Amino acid sequence: MNLIALSLKGLRRDLRASDVRALFVALALAVAATTMIGFFLDRLDRGLTRQAGQLLGGDLVLEQGQAFDDELRQTLRQAGLELSDQVDLVSMVSQADAFQPAGLKVVDDHYPLYGQVRVDRGNGIEGLAHGPPPGSAWIAPRLAQLLDAGIGDTVQVGSLSLTVTGLVEREPDQQGGFSGLAPRIMLNLQDLEATGLVRPGSRIEYEILAAGPPAAIDGLEGRLDALRDAGVEIRDVRVDRPSLGRSLDRAQKYLSLAGLAAVLLAGVAVAMATRRYVDRHLDTAALLRCFGASQRQLGQLFAWQLAWLGLVAAAVGALLGLAGQAALLALLTRFLPLELPPPGGMPWLMGVLTALAVLVGFAGPTLLRLKRVSALKVLRRELDPIPASGWVVVVVASLVFGTLLWLYSGDPLLSVGILLGGLVALVVLWGLGQLMLTLLLAVLARLPQRSQQGRAWQLGGRQLARRRNASLGQLLAFSVTFAAMAIIALVRGDLLTTWQAQLPADTPNYFAINIQPQERDGVETLIDSAADATSGLYPMVRGRLTAIDGEPPQQQVPEEHQTDGALRRDLNLTWRETLPEGNRITEGAWFDAESGSDADSATASDGSVPISVEEELAGRLGLSLGDELTFTIGSDSVTGRVTSLRHLDWESFQPNFFIIFPPGALDGFGHSYITSFHLPDAGNEMLGEMVQRYPGVSVLNVEALLEQVRGILGQVTRAIEFVLGFVLLAGISVLYAALTASRPARAHEGALLRVFGAGNRTLARMQWAEFALLGFASGLLGAALAEASALGIYGWLGLAPRMHWLMWGAMPVLGAAIVGGIGYLLSRGSRRQAPMASLRLLGET
């Protein structure tokens, strides 16, 4: 089509113009940021699920004390799952006259479903996707040491002799069962029978590990429920993901936020650059009108021109984003499984969509001006069409940005909220800006004007205040820019501090569970002898929620949560006098406010038992203060009234409980104890003693998990820093676009002032003063905006809100330095020219 060719030609000529370059850079940055973050989050999410599956041994794990029947395996396979059988037990292993209790991990030929076993078979450590073949055993280096056995030696397991053919450095699945603590030996399932260890009464865990798509697992829901009821323990990767959850959730939210900030900034840059673009093309548009182009054709011509620009920018941006996410992932690979899913198609689409949306939303209203240009303008220069009102631009841009928000967040209410909040903020900022400019004029009028310097400031300030609308536009754009940059930087800082505080060096790396009441003191003493930090012992009673306010819970909770896991399995209940460390009451009050510590007063004033419920569970089940919950424990039941909701850190590596009763309320129910503690490397012998003295106690080593959490947080930190850099770049692009857009007007003014006798020095000082004042004011307004938005954003991220005094001091100064600096440099060119040349450029010859 003719118009398309014409638009391409026009664009090619235009590429030299600074506003077109600014448009291009801004769009490419927006697309790069969204695609980068989109790709990254997408792959990270899928990668983490995969990794969690690997840690668990599969996407779904069934476990019970007796062998599973083949009918079940058949069902699972038919549902599309890949299966692997595994048996865990503890037994003595010997070599010559050395005896050692060891955890046996008996695996079939499908093991491992995910990942690889890192094993040394005599030629260095290699990664293998299978377990030991029949007749051989792979053992942990520690067991090798204890037995003084090496590769090629024969070990005795039960009544079977096996040849050691490998030393296992790392298993992909590190879930420690009850045998998790004892040094490991891995053998083939075909050899199990021959060991003679499978006898009635032996403590054996049978597991089916299953891998497959979520849909396959969902399809089995009914069957799994029945199995749960029959006492099978079932772990689903999506529910029982390791406790990285909250931290990564925050990181992901942060990254989305940063992506949105980049888009917003790019949008502002586009809006600024478009104004200049349109101004520059008004003459062309008028000429084309003269030659007989219709408004429609004119609109199409320029729309095409920008569409080309947008498409090329989107392509470049998407490639940049792809490279960026590869860099981000490179930062993370150490902690992610090697077979990370490839980049999906969605982020590409979102990237291009973002570019077009930003163009339409932020450039569209201004662009319409070109269409409305009158052919008469060719004769009468002053016949410019009225510029689109700033508010029209803001409203249209807001609508588009809101739609993007909705698309990204999937939450219409949140998007509308943010949008309305943003518009209110803009109106307030606009008012404040008006006030500031008026004040500026008033102050300047009272300033003594003796010195050259003082006069330059006065002149600069006055020009700024007089160019009221343009200045207000820039003030708003820069405030939003600074605020966006500040928020991304602030949140980053507070996020990192929170993470560091969350996992101090003595974070527990072991859990001990199943401690019987009579073992309690002994175990506590033993742990205290070697651990340098412990959570203390918590009693644990397992009970199922069977009534809310006397009705079956399914009838009481919101519909979408009727199948919630918390209603289908036993919950861990505890009792406690004081609020556990790291827990925070969000509603209601802790017990001791209304009841004493002695058992008698374990009842509230109205005679019911007070209980404290974890806030997220309460949210899901629609529980609120005053609700009555009934738990069935064994054949008995206990009822309590919710008197407080608690927030707790699931990643704290402390025993955490959904429900806490006051002391005394659960007396008489069977209970065991649980504790977590931090054991320095030197304390390992204590564990051996514990296994021997308290064989019933299960000790779980979460060191690997802890390391993984720490590692991932460290890497995500770097990713966040990387993204912060992107947002800062987007911010700079706004400054560049805005200052570029206002350059001709300032050059005009500068040339005139020089004609009137302003020297270069005066001009330079004046321009610096003007930009610095603009930057200072923007910094101040930006700080206010950032502080206000931080209130909401911190709540959303689950961070404690605080005032950022440093920012209030730093932003105006930095703003003055940055805007002043960039403005000064950008206007240097026009100062260098002879005034005659500047005038000639303005068409005055």
Place this chain on the structure above:
Amino acid sequence: MSHSSDDQQKRILYANQLGKRVTSGERELVILESLALDVERGESVAIVGSSGAGKSTLLGLLAGLDSPSSGELEMFGQSLSALDEDGRAALRAGRVGFVFQNFQLLPTLTAMENVMLPLELSPRQDIAAKSRQCLERVGLGARLDHLPKQLSGGEQQRVAVARAFVTDPDLVFADEPTGNLDEATGKRIIDLLFELNRESGTTLILVTHDMALARRCDRCLQLEGGRLQALERQRQEVDA
């Protein structure tokens, strides 16, 4: 400025062997060549010439807005070539006024603010009063707070005239001040220009291609082939 001798005080502009060449691409373009000019205080001088003759270029040189390629140039007895950009600007400040063909008002400033601008470059107290007075003089006392786009072309040019005279300059340059106006409006602007010129005893350099206009000046010079040559002497008639 020190005006040491009588001679220098009388002589406001002096050019000798003035040349201006520009290179555009490969080719060198000679705009002005061996041009001579001598203007005394209080004179009004018209420079006429066809479009593209180099009138604006000459005006720019005379005002120190551009540097000549060769030759001597003095303003208020000061050699312009001895001064740098800032020095030339300082020489102009408060003493030189300009009226342009395209008015060259700043679009974001009101009429009043536009007129105040040249005054604000140097320290003084009565800026507002002086500007208002000047705008009243050109008949725009009621339009002080209007933006240029709210004014007609003729009104805009009157603001520009007020701006040129507000500093009580010694020298006013006008580059085709009626070029963008219809005949009647243009005539009113020129009348105004001459009135103000007479009232304040300023020296006026008027560039135009309108011979009728040019004849109203004391002296009329034609720019042709890069040189100036006198057209007529009318001073005696006017004086008489």
